[in-house]
Amino acid sequence: xxxxxxxxxxxxxxxxxxxxxxxxxxxxxxxxxxxxxxxxxxxxxxxxxxxxxxxxxxxxxxxxxxxxxxxxxxxxxxxxxxxxxxxxxxxxxxxxxxxxxxxxxxxxxxxxxxxx
Amino acid sequence: xxxxxxxxxxxxxxxxxxxxxxxxxxxxxxxxxxxxxxxxxxxxxxxxxxxxxxxxxxxxxxxxxxxxxxxxxxxxxxxxxxxxxxxxxxxxxxxxxxxxxxxxxxxxxx
Numbered sequence: 001x002x003x004x005x006x007x008x009x010x011x012x013x014x015x016x017x018x019x020x021x022x023x024x025x026x027x028x029x030x031x032x033x034x035x036x037x038x039x040x041x042x043x044x045x046x047x048x049x050x051x052x053x054x055x056x057x058x059x060x061x062x063x064x065x066x067x068x069x070x071x072x073x074x075x076x077x078x079x080x081x082x083x084x085x086x087x088x089x090x091x092x093x094x095x096x097x098x099x100x101x102x103x104x105x106x107x108x109x110x111x112x113x114x115x116x
Numbered sequence: 117x118x119x120x121x122x123x124x125x126x127x128x129x130x131x132x133x134x135x136x137x138x139x140x141x142x143x144x145x146x147x148x149x150x151x152x153x154x155x156x157x158x159x160x161x162x163x164x165x166x167x168x169x170x171x172x173x174x175x176x177x178x179x180x181x182x183x184x185x186x187x188x189x190x191x192x193x194x195x196x197x198x199x200x201x202x203x204x205x206x207x208x209x210x211x212x213x214x215x216x217x218x219x220x221x222x223x224x225x226x
Contacts, residue, residue, distance in 0.1 A: 035214075041218065042216030042218050042219050043159070045213040045214060045215070048213060056212040056213050058213065088158075090158060090159065101210060101212070104149070104161070107151075107161075108158060
């Protein structure tokens, strides 16, 4: 079975540009989360979506937005890129448990974004 | 705000030696994860710890969870070079987000 897939693998942008990152969850997983990992640090939570609704948002500026589609894939959009947005962006998918909480998260290979 | 602290942040050890990585967290949680990350790669799940006293072992790695002390440990037995990587603990407090530690960069020398 295919795991979580992300595209593109690598991306180079310049300051002020816009970027869209894409994620396809494991088949049967209805929840997707996004994390940012700056070099040398642990991943930081950005967003979580379940059934196309935002279920959680981390401490990121409004330049970051996301959405989930009816097929449960997801996009992360970042506007007005800054040098500090350079990072590995990880997508994770999970099933949802009765009682309204997510199960274990499985991570994709990531998208390496470089902002020049 | 939940804080997750790992120590040590850097660990250089010889093959064949034993060592323990510690993960402390500041808020009650019933789920803790350990991940491995190789340079330039994504996160590989190692252990899922779901209850107080949970202990799991895989090969030379063993993880435990003490929810009362808000402490998890990752013990390495008879280290080998292939274990060189960065290890992260992550705490799940609501099923909606993981809060990661800073990571422990492990280097195993011959």
